[in-house]
Amino acid sequence: MPRTTRRQFLAGSAAGIAAVGALGFPAIKVRAAENGPVKFGLLEDQSGNFALFGLPKLHATQLAIKEINDGFTLLSGPTGPGGTGKDGAYSELADTLVESGDKGINGRQVELISPDPQSEPRMYQQLTKRLGLEDEVDVIMGAFASANREAMRPVIDQMKKMYWYNNQYEGGVADKYTFCTGAVAEQQIIPAMQYCISKFGKRIYIPAADYNFGQLSAMWTRAMAPLLGGEVVGQEFIPLSVTDFTSTIARIEQAKADWLMMYITGQNHANFYPQANAAGLKRPMGSSINLAQGYEHKRFAAPALAGMNVAVSYMEEIPTPRNQAFVKRFRAMFPDEPYIQQEAHSAYVATHLYAVACRLAKTTEQGAVMEVLESGIGIEAPAGWMFMDPATHHMSQHIRMASCDESHNITFVQEWPSIEPWWTRRLGVNLVKNPEFKQYTPADDPAFKQFI
Template sequence: MIRGISRRTLLKSGAAATVFAPALVRRAAAAGDPILVGSMYDLSGGLEASGKPMYDVLNFAVSEMNDAGGLLGREVKVVSFDTQTNMQLYAQYAQEAALKNKVAVVHGGITSASREVIRPVLDKYKTLYFYDMPYEGGVCDRNIFIDGLTPAHNTQILAEYGLKTWGKKVYTLAADYNYGQITSDWVKKYVKDGGGEVLGTEFFPLDATNFGSTISKIQAAKPDWIMTILVGGGPISFYRQFNAAGLSGKIPIASTTFSGANEQLVLTPEESNGVVVAYNYLQTLDNPTNKDFLKRFHAKYGADYPPISDLTMASYQGMLLWAAGVKKAGGIDREKVIEALESGITIDAPSGAVTLDPQTHHCTFDVHLARMQDKQPVLIETFPQRKPADTAAVCDLKKNPREAKQYIIKVN
């Protein structure tokens, strides 16, 4: 707080030097200094298995940009912060990136909890923020751009597919923090809209490993199918214990999260076959841009690199979106870049066309429904150019540019 007050007093005093000095510094930087990009991923401390590949694809995007002559003729340099799965460090590093390194943009944050830590900090210090992750939807803030899936993109598709294919009675297992809680409310809404019923919803911490009683309760409730919104290393045991009880294939599973952290790699095919997922990106997508991306990426990081999941790809595509905005703006001035990004920018990404929606700062893109088979997602159907309808229903940044909050769905 003290820092804030002293800064304000300085500004109020109106000393000419304080107004002109930053302008001078900025002009000097434009002469060819590198453009700094802050990256904040958990590279240790629990979520590193998710954070490491995100960090790799972000750096891959930057290295390709630099090989092609940089962005607007300037080198792009990644300033990396290892947030160690620690919320305190997120707050600290966000400040450091904005004030000390003065980065042009911050990419990162994995859990929704961490995003809500960084978002107000970067708002306050007027530093552009890209959150490149699927999440529960509803963030309405002019300073943030989000290229991940929200419930209207994939949860709705999964719910409708389940209701149509398997039946009307659903049982939900969800992660016990804002992502799981809010997404499970969306499941309730979509299932109810489709004339179905959610028989039960259970929440699990990220390290829960004992699902015996849950599996018995599911059997007693007799649902037609199960929706899993589980996150973390522990809950992988659900699929294992579910199969050990001989239920795999008997009660089908749809999931908003499965394979996002390559869960299928530590499970046997029998334990993961048949789980239905819906993502913007699947490594198995058959299009030239994706094939070319995989060829270049594997040439640099090795052919045995673990499968690129949707969560990972979002970091790559987020970087491309931001770069397209900078190119269009002709500089890294935050206001100009936001305006450029709000002009309806589209990139040709490995997942198909990705377009930024000016009204919500979320994305419109293809969503692919797939079934896990022998540790690979096999495409069932493509839903072209899905809009972020959940957030669009409550958020209009063109009309209310000063908004900076997260809307949360109410289900009765």
């Protein structure tokens, strides 16, 4: 594939944006002023049950904003992977952070406004309204838990404000104003199930958090198990407040499961792993969230996470030069960060991609920026090439299967350089042509519904 340089892409972008404008998406009226700072609204948990995950996302956003204000950008382009780089990316550069020629966004410094929603859905709703109506921010990003995202989205849609959800999640959101940079079920649950069924056996037990993330992720697992040659032999939904897993461990033993598909989350639920280890529960585990998200392999003494296998979009341990350069930059600004986790990477990438879209649009006017994002652009992330799918507003992901051994060392045992967010497209979602404002579940898919 011929190489497109950043200079060539930027030179041709104006014509591309004009063509996209012919799609007819109406401009959304936002703050008219283009001469003050770009107001960047962020809602990440700095306290409460999800602060463990929210603080690294806050820090990653702060790092990206500093780089943007200092005149740097991640490489971007209109096409997907095609280079000969070792990690499957578009360029061969060891570090894809380059000078942008723009201090800030279109010459305007980025101002971060980041109140603490305290892991509470009610606070997310209140602060979303405040950011949109009082602070008049240009964009809103944030939320860790799916419950908090779903608390925000009705407010977002009512205000017609652009929102970015930078988190791994269960998938299915089809919303004109929402852009998702984290991995979804077809990029994590399906690869992890394929790997674990082939390696450990067909009998699966599902411990899941009792809210929409855990419930829908479990639904995905029940739907996919028969298609992949597996069988769900037990499941339970556990409230986020639970810290004692004695009864869960006993039920897993009784079910004679070959392996566990883990959808428990939050600081309270993390107590499962040392308790299971102390009880002598020895089962391989699959997951879409552990290791990369909660860095349990760092927080708990070995071998509590031995046998955990997760399809990840990012981990600090990725050994590529571009990731090592990112880790070095991150730790120069935040030397005390316990771990640079998957969602921190998504937040960092989203912040840079938003800046790229604004530069291509030559404005922060929301309708124009959304048109650019729906034109088909990608970015070279520390983990590898990522592409914003116009139809679904989700990103292709470079996925690696991470396996944790008895000493809590991480090995990447399999790799998929680009998995697209294909599932809602199969259901007919095309947000460019047909705006929607809902979340699909596997029950909406005739191919899956028969197994649920």
